[in-house]
Amino acid sequence: MxxxxxxxxxxxxxxxxxxxxxxxxxxxxxxxxxxxxxxxxxxxxxxxxxxxxxxxxxxxxxxxxxxxxxxxxxxxIDPSSYEHDKVRFGSTITLENLETNEEVTYSIVGSTESNPDLGLISYHSPLSKQLMGRCVDEEVVIKLPVGTQEYAILNITYCEIDFEVKFK
The missing domain is CATH 1.10.287.180 (Transcription elongation factor, GreA/GreB, N-terminal domain)
Known part of the structure; x- marks a missing residue:
């Protein structure tokens, strides 16, 4: 184990x-x-x-x-107990794809709670690992299975996730 x-x-x-x-x-x-x-x-x-x-x-x-x-x-971990001035566990991040100008929002959660279709990505996911420690206004090249994409971090916050609503 x-x-x-x-x-x-x-x-x-x-x-x-x-x-x-x-x-x-x-x-x-x-x-x-x-x-x-x-x-x-x-x-x-x-x-x-x-x-x-x-x-x-x-x-x-x-x-x-x-x-x-x-x-x-x-x-x-209680993500409300610390600042979200950079990407951390529990952060909700808004990214802008610099090629398409499309915005996406993800919240970083534990692996057993993740559901990418609902915007909940695992702490262990490649995307999450590449965002950890980054700050607002940083540009980051993300390596994904479909290739690399360039994003700008528009916002990092902590938002209480209503899991009961998300998983209904």
Whole structure:
């Protein structure tokens, strides 16, 4: 397992721990019961319910291990507690593509909270890494899988992200 700290917001930590608790306290016990019931039906070679429950249990156990790792490495960060005079975790950045003059806005969040379609990019993403530490009015050449693009940083702020609204 990876030992590096995983930055995330309070919301991200809460969602991870809620899912982990649900898996451990509800889904896994229910699946163990399903497995026991299916096992009692006899011949295991041709018992579809048994094999389905066994696969479901394996998936749940793998997800529990993954979430337990994330939770143990989590570092909850409150982005409202520091200045956003440069790009940092939790910053909301408005960029202008210098070729197309198109503006885009992204917020830098933890990897488990990211959703690029909603403007939430992972702290570990190539774009985020290339923006970290930059200031307003800086021009930056961003290397992306589709090639390089030049952007100007128009604004850096901290905006409280309403994850409940974003993920509905």
């Amino acid at each position: 990876n030992a590096t700290k995983e930055p995330m917001t309070e919301y991200g930590y809460k969602k991870l721990t809620e899912e982990l608790n649900d898996l451990k306290k509800r889904q896994r016990p229910e699946t163990v019961i399903e497995l026991d019931i299916a096992r009692s039906h006899g011949d295991l070679k041709e018992n579809a319910e048994y094999h389905a429950a066994k696969e479901k249990l394996a998936f749940i156990d793998a997800r529990i291990a993954e979430l337990s790792d994330f939770v143990s490495r989590s570092q909850v």
